[in-house]
Amino acid sequence: MLQLALILLMIGLGLYGLATSRHLIKSIIFLNVVEASVILFFLRLFYISEGGVPILPSLGAEPVDPIPQALMITTIVIGASVTALALMMSIKIYHQYGTLDWKILLNKEDNQ
Amino acid sequence: MYLILYGLIIFFIIIMLREKESLRLIIYFAIFSLLMSVLYFLYYAYDVALAEIAIGSALLPLFFIIALGKQKNFVVVSRVEDEFFSEKEGCPGFRLLERFTDSFDLTLDIFFEHHVQIKGAFRERNVDLIILKSHRDGKYVFVMKKSSILHHKLRRVLQEDPRIRFEIVEEDEIYD
Structure with a gap:
């Protein structure tokens, strides 16, 4: 139970970073952090502490x-492919607007 | 055992939240991915752990570093190669561009292509500036696309030079 709570804390910290970071690259990195934490959450849900690897289940322990x-x-x-796409878009945005700061970018969109 | 790993991972997430420098952030992300793959291993997901080691801590940081490097490139395609603009030292046009890129902390990338088509060049390739020579008045024409923020900055630097004329192209427009 404690481990599940810690994983939920990790997802929450990742979402916090995704929401509050001002640099676009940092946002993409925190997207990856959230993704890794969600994967860990799923693996922990289906984990049996006396279990074994799901290869050759006849060796004894329940897989x-x-x-x-x-x-x-x-x-x-x-x-990984979503990250590559996001990075490509960040390069295009940098060439278009000259900055990767979320605040400046959002103001630019309002002005046009 | 598990709790130490969880503590380390949360510690690294908090470091990443407070970090301002992009390169250091990427290194911390690689360490985070390695610790995560150890946890996957302990949860009997050996295949996921292998994929996470290969992708999360090797491939993704490489992607990030390449993307950071590409942002700083200023790509110039030149149709002229003469005493005003070539890659030799001391060319006036080359020195002007170098002054511009140095002052904005960019890297200059120059290609000499004598038959470059302006139609579609900005859309299909990642070009920032095209240099031509006008047959009518003998001036050098600097073609940039309208949406780029860099053309205001470059114009401010090169304003007073009488040999240079600026043309701004809409992205899909035909220019001749």
Whole structure:
């Protein structure tokens, strides 16, 4: 239970950083932090403390559920591609507006 | 065991929240990913741990560092290569551009292409400035796109030079 609470705390800290950071690169990094914490949350939910690896279940211990793990690998790969897309957009934004500061960028949008 | 790892991870998240420098932030993110992959390993998800080590602590920091480097490039494509503008030392046009990029902390990237098409060049490639020579008045034409913020700054630096004329192009416009 304590571990689940700590993971929820990590997700909360990541969302806090995502919401309050002023630099665009920092926002993208905190998006990745939230993603990694959510993956950890799923793995912890399906974890059995006396269990074993879901390979060759005949070796004795009860294996943990392998389906969430397979899904989480997909999440990692998709997160990497989302990050690459966001970084490409940040380069374009820098060339267009000359800054990566959220406050200045939002004001620019209002003026146009 | 688990609690030490959780403490370290939360400690690194708090460091990242307080960090202002981008490069150091990326290094902290790589360390965070490594600690996370240890936790995945302890939760019997060996495959996820392997993927996280490869992607989270090697590939993603590489992406971030490449993106940070690309932001500082000022890409110039030149159709002229003569005594006014070439890559030799002491060319007046080259020195003017260098002064501009130095004052705004950019890196100058120059390509000489004698048959560059202006139509679509700004849209399809990541070009900031195209240099041509006008046949009518013999001036050097600096073509920039309208939406870029850099053209105000460059114009402020190069205002007084009589050899240079500015043209601002809308992104999809045909220019001849």
